[in-house]
Amino acid sequence: MTSTPxxxxxxxxxxxxxxxxxxxxxxxxxxxxxxxxxxxxTTTRDIATAAGMSPAALYIHYQSKAALLAEISQAGHxxxxxxxxxxxxxxxxPAERMRRLVEQFTAWHARARTVGRVVNYELHALPEDAYAxxxxxxxDIEREVSALIEAGAAAGEFQVSEVRTAARAVTSxxxxxxxxxxxxxxxxxxxxGRRYGELVLRMLGARL
Amino acid sequence: MTSTPxxxxxxxxxxxxxxxxxxxxxxxxxxxxxxxxxxxxTTTRDIATAAGMSPAALYIHYQSKAALLAEISQAGHxxxxxxxxxxxxxxxxPAERMRRLVEQFTAWHARARTVGRVVNYELHALPEDAYAxxxxxxxDIEREVSALIEAGAAAGEFQVSEVRTAARAVTSxxxxxxxxxxxxxxxxxxxxGRRYGELVLRMLGARL
DNA sequence: CACCATGCTGAGCAAGCGCTTAGTCAGCGT
DNA sequence: ACGCTGACTAAGCGCTTGCTCAGCATGGTG
Numbered sequence: 047m048t049s050t051p052x053x054x055x056x057x058x059x060x061x062x063x064x065x066x067x068x069x070x071x072x073x074x075x076x077x078x079x080x081x082x083x084x085x086x087x088t089t090t091r092d093i094a095t096a097a098g099m100s101p102a103a104l105y106i107h108y109q110s111k112a113a114l115l116a117e118i119s120q121a122g123h124x125x126x127x128x129x130x131x132x133x134x135x136x137x138x139x140p141a142e143r144m145r146r147l148v149e150q151f152t153a154w155h156a157r158a159r160t161v162g163r164v165v166n167y168e169l170h171a172l173p174e175d176a177y178a179x180x181x182x183x184x185x186d187i188e189r190e191v192s193a194l195i196e197a198g199a200a201a202g203e204f205q206v207s208e209v210r211t212a213a214r215a216v217t218s219x220x221x222x223x224x225x226x227x228x229x230x231x232x233x234x235x236x237x238x239g240r241r242y243g244e245l246v247l248r249m250l251g252a253r254l
Numbered sequence: 255m256t257s258t259p260x261x262x263x264x265x266x267x268x269x270x271x272x273x274x275x276x277x278x279x280x281x282x283x284x285x286x287x288x289x290x291x292x293x294x295x296t297t298t299r300d301i302a303t304a305a306g307m308s309p310a311a312l313y314i315h316y317q318s319k320a321a322l323l324a325e326i327s328q329a330g331h332x333x334x335x336x337x338x339x340x341x342x343x344x345x346x347x348p349a350e351r352m353r354r355l356v357e358q359f360t361a362w363h364a365r366a367r368t369v370g371r372v373v374n375y376e377l378h379a380l381p382e383d384a385y386a387x388x389x390x391x392x393x394d395i396e397r398e399v400s401a402l403i404e405a406g407a408a409a410g411e412f413q414v415s416e417v418r419t420a421a422r423a424v425t426s427x428x429x430x431x432x433x434x435x436x437x438x439x440x441x442x443x444x445x446x447g448r449r450y451g452e453l454v455l456r457m458l459g460a461r462l
Numbered sequence: 463c464a465c466c467a468t469g470c471t472g473a474g475c476a477a478g479c480g481c482t483t484a485g486t487c488a489g490c491g492t
Numbered sequence: 493a494c495g496c497t498g499a500c501t502a503a504g505c506g507c508t509t510g511c512t513c514a515g516c517a518t519g520g521t522g
Contacts, residue, residue: 068499083378086294090480100501105481107499166433167375170291211441211449214434215427222426225374233419241419249457276469298510308471313511315469464522471516479508486501492494 069107071097076114081163085115085171115168116176122158122165123183129154130190140198141252147194148216148246149239155223156235162224191216198250205251216246277315279305284322289371293323293379323376324384330366330373331391337362338398348406349460355402356424356454357447363431364443370432399424406458413459424454 075096079088090111094101108114133147155162172180192213198204206212219242233241247254283304287296298319302309316322341355363370380388400421406412414420427450441449455462 066499084292084294086292087379089478091478099499101480102482102502103500111480171295207452208449211446212453215450215453218430218434219423219426221433222430225429226422226426238419241416242423244415245420245423245457248459249453251456274469297508299508307469309510310472310512311470319510466519466521468518468520469516470518471514473513475510475512477509477511480506482505483503484501485503487499488497490495490497 066107068097068099068103072099072104072107073114073118076111077118077160077164080115080118080168081160085111085164085168112171112173112176115164115171116173118161118164119168119172119180120176120183122161123180123187125158126151126154126165127183127187127190130187134190134194139203140194140201141203141247144194144198144204144216144250144252145243145247147191148220148243149236151217151220151239152223152242153235153239155220156227156231156233156238159224159227162221166221166224188213188217195250198252203252212250215249219246274315276305276307276311280307280312280315281322281326284319285326285368285372288323288326288376289368293319293372293376320379320381320384323372323379324381326369326372327376327380327388328384328391330369331388331395333366334359334362334373335391335395335398338395342398342402347411348402348409349411349455352402352406352412352424352458352460353451353455355399356428356451357444359425359428359447360431360450361443361447363428364435364439364446367432367435370429374429374432396421396425403458406460411460420458423457427454 072093076088076093079092079096083092088111090104091101093111093114094104097104104111104114108117129150130147133150134143136143136146138146169177169180192209195204195206195209195212195216199206199209204212223238223242227235227238231238244254280301284296284301287300287304291300296319298312299309301319301322302312305312312319312322316325337358338355341358342351344351344354346354377385377388400417403412403414403417403420403424407414407417412420431446431450435443435446439446452462
């Protein structure tokens with residue numbers, strides 16, 4: 047095999063190819079382990095061994111274990127926000143955009159479930175300054191989704207009584223995919239995205 | 255104040271009143287801490303101190319830190335399954351039952367978000383035997399939801415193309431509430447439940 | 463009164479943690 | 493040949509962890 051199945055779990059993140067290969071190996075090993083066992087249950091020895099180095103080598107590339115988490119979380123959030131913005135800024139009316147947003151958002155959380163878990167379920171382990179950055183990105187994501195629902199409601203394409211609640215439901219569905227989706231899931235990320243897109247449009251009262 | 259706000263976070267679990275008061279205090283302290291920081295970031299000293307005892311006292315009531323987690327997780331899952339079964343076995347057609355199920359399921363995950371987080375996000379920290387018990391309960395919950403959707407589809411009340419995917423979406427929405435709901439949320443658990451009930455019925459293609 | 467079970471504490475142990483240090487070594491410009 | 497650099501390791505430091513244990517106060521029972 048030319049590439050392990052694990053390689054697919056790590057999404058194309060901004061600047062992924064620009065850093066030294068050893069640092070990138072550490073990032074991937076850390077993401078795998080954080081996703082599977084959680085940040086606090088992962089030891090620096092786990093990460094270093096999985097990356098094929100001694101524990102001390104980790105500190106040449108990263109200041110601390112928490113710095114690895116911060117890097118993964120910030121890159122993952124940035125990638126998600128970009129994905130959302132591209133869907134919202136695309137062609138078509140609100141319903142068409144929303145369908146594309148949910149398809150992409152859902153498929154990303156299935157495909158990159160490893161990073162997705164770290165992004166969504168290890169927030170509490172982030173150092174305060176990294177958390178501030180990430181919280182801002184999360185707010186931006188929520189705002190993009192809310193704005194799109196509002197636009198759809200204004201255009202008469204959606205019927206929603208509470209925009210914030212509807213937005214929560216939409217993002218919730220996608221985020222939770224990274225919790226339950228596994229290798230053994232029979233649906234491909236793209237299939238799941240299409241089905242969730244359908245469900246969300248109905249949920250928002252769009253005429254199909 | 256006669257009762258702290260924390261008291262409301264701990265739901266009425268089976269056998270809650272039957273155990274010694276000190277053990278119950280430990281359970282609550284553990285649930286709070288596991289929910290906020292995660293199992294591995296919580297120390298036995300944290301739990302004991304929050305329960306007003308020395309670390310050694312913990313081991314009079316529980317065999318280990320993991321035994322506390324197992325107890326919380328099993329009780330939480332059992333309570334959820336009971337809630338689901340009661341909604342499914344209630345009066346009315348599939349749509350009416352589904353509405354009740356989502357209302358209760360959602361409200362529980364908002365009200366008991368502390369236990370809900372432990373139940374849904376600390377599964378990986380469970381000892382193997384406790385995990386087996388809990389996994390069986392989770393399967394039962396999923397089956398109840400799937401069966402109800404199937405009944406609704408057969409009765410012509412729902413239009414769903416993939417029952418499993420629809421069931422996933424329904425439970426996902428409820429589970430994820432325990433991740434994002436906080437004290438500062440403006441909606442009450444009951445309000446949220448009603449709104450989510452509405453959204454889910456539309457998602458399932460029910461004529462309203 | 464003695465007796466002992468119960469619920470608890472203070473002190474502390476072995477193991478494992480994040481991280482540091484001193485030193486090795488291949489590669490490279492001069 | 494030389495000194496320098498950047499990536500790496502073996503060893504281990506200081507500290508925290510989950511958990512244990514000897515002993516103490518309390519209160520019901522003979």
